[in-house]
Amino acid sequence: MILFVKLLLAHLLGDFIWQPNAWVVDKEIKKHKSIYLYLHILLHGVLAAVLAGEIRFIPYAVLIAVIHGIIDIIKLNFQKEKNKRTWFVVDQIAHILVLIGVVMIYQHNIIINFWQDNAFWILITGLLLLTKPTSIFIKIIISIWAPESQNSHQDNSLIAAGNYIGILERLFVFGFILTGHFEAIGFLLAAKSIFRFGDLNEAKERKLTEYVLIGTLLSFGVAILTGLIVQSLLLQLL
Template sequence: MILFIKLFLAHLLGDFIWQPNSWVADKEIKKHKSVYLYIHILLHGVLAAVLVGKISFIPYAILIAVTHGVVDLIKLNFQKKKTKRTWFVVDQIAHILILIGVTLLYENKTIINFWQHNAFWILLTGVLLISKPTSIFIKTIISIWAPESKNSHQDNSLIAAGNYIGILERLFVFGFILTGHFEAIGFLLAAKSIFRFGDLKEAKDRKLTEYVMIGTLISFGIAIIAGLLVQALLLQLP
């Protein structure tokens, strides 16, 4: 575990802390012809080797540097202006998976078969339940009360922001229940109410207020029930 932490620290330093925006811009323009790309690759290898601090790890540090460069080159050549965010996520996931693989390889360990454990399936089902399926369920249930839009203030909101906020809040509630921090649920609900107060005050629409309250309470309710059910099932495991 400590080896992965050191490698992850090296990744954070190399990819974010010690990589100026000028390097990133130069790489995006010149791609494989950018000298900063190779400095960046070398930096990752050196950081990995130095932070681990073992001569025997040097070949693995070289492996990290080379694979990091390959992943970066793939991203630089395939990403477009509209897909930068997607490629950023894919790029970071690939780097982390490589670090995990190198850690297991160096420590001569095998990947644990998570799917062979009942707890994994219980948690996975719970998390998936409170994500998009619950969003669709809530939207369908409260659609009969959806207030008509009388102004364009909603046009200024982010695309599908409400959906993502709902999923995130349910994941937080789910996690709070499994970790036994029920008081944090009240804090989260209060925080959301404060942020929502401005919109509801400006709207001056009782139907909109009731609509938001119903959606919020159903969302929190489902997350709480799902968390308690998952917790109960996990406690039944041998």
């Protein structure tokens, strides 16, 4: 675990702290022809080797640097202005997965049989249930109460922001339950109520207030129920 933490630190230093904006701009313009791309790759390799602190890790540091460069080249050649955010997320996830893979290989822990790990499947099912499936379920349930003026308020909102907020709050509640921090759920609900108060007060519509309240309670209710069920199933595996 400590090796992964060190490699993650090396990645953060190389990709964010010690990468000037001038390098980023030059890479986006010249792509694989940019000298800064290769300096960036070299920096990642050096940082991984130095922070790992073991001479025998040097070949693995070279492997990390090479794969990092390949991922960056793919991103630079396929990203456009309209999909930069998507490629940034994909790029970072790919780099993290590479670090995890290298750590597993280095520590001779290559095979992890997820297919026979019941706890893994229970957790994954619970997590996925609280994302889009629950959003659709709640949307269908409360659609009969949707106020007509709701659409007028969406014009001033971020696209699909409400959906993502709902998913995040359910995942937070799920995590709080599994870690035994039930008091944090009350804090999260209170924080959301405070932020929503201004919007609802401005709307001055009882129907909209009730509509939002029903959606919030359903969201928290499903998250709490799912968390308790998953927690119970995990305890049975012990």
